[in-house]
Amino acid sequence: MLEFLDSPRVLHGIYILGSLTLFFIGLYGLLAKRHLLKALIGIAVMELSVYLLFIALATSPGETAPILADGLIDFTGMADPIPQALTLTAIVIGMAVLALGVSLAIQYHRLTGNSDMRAMTELKDS
């Protein structure tokens, strides 16, 4: 009944639609929320959608993980390892960016007692 999911076009289309939706949910969070931490969470959601898209598009139905285990003897019919390796890099960088951003937000809140982006007027000419 669900055989149509085995065609790469359909499956990749579903993945693209899903991760695009996730990306724009994150973008909405980044643009609409005024709380600093909520904006950072929006950035994290956008990053997640890009990881999902990378991993999903690198694999076609029927390909196995690029690991020689469970009786496999040959590196054929496997998913492309490069997007997976790059995604690993991106996850670590994303974590570093999030940690630094959250620390900056906490420090800003401690110095000014303020976590609203609209009220960040310290550098404004008055």
Added chain:
Amino acid sequence: MSQVPLRKRVRVKTLLLVLLCGWLLALFLTILLPHGLDGLSGTVGDALLERNAETASANAVTSVVVSYRGFDTLGEVTVLFLAATGVGMLFGGRRQEETGASVARRAAPNEMMVTGARLLFPVLLLLGVYIIAHGHLSPGGGFQGGVIIATAFFLRLLADPDFVLDHARVGLLESLSGSGFVLLGLLGLVLLSTGTFLGNFLPHPVEAMGRLVSAGVIPLIYVLVGVKVGAEVGAIFQDMLEQE
């Protein structure tokens, strides 16, 4: 639920802007995606998979991360180090004057937390070490295992207010593993048998593929990456907890 009506909680203009962006991107993709697919003949990944047996690593992702793109990994670890340093710098300033006060102010962790952490700490450490050591055989590796080890220490930090990660020792571990990574890379560059940065200068026979001791220098580098990531993420947790 809050009493604010839905119309006030959703920013309609922003939502419309985001939807417009989404529609434009989808349009762009439908126009652009069919192009270039017809002439596609193999990717870099396929080429690397074909010759992956030369690294004798059963996990092709690991051989890409550590061997073929090892230089990228070095840069990535450097970015993580910069972030950890930045977090430490942001939270480290006021440590001297109120260290005593901050420990006393934190509420005592509850019994469930303490017992659970005592139970989970060794298991998490073991799992992290296993994932690091088997990075060239199974899914996982230095980054994943390092983060699991850092999580174990984070649980311990939450459960036990007297437990403190020594900054000097963590920093030493971090710099030792970082310089070990660079040193292994330079050894590969200097030795005549390889002659490239991060070249695999240890013997790595293809017959040994799938065993724990195989793939030459790859597991060593991944262990160093694991120690470094664990130390850095642990230092970030420690810095964030200390400032409470």
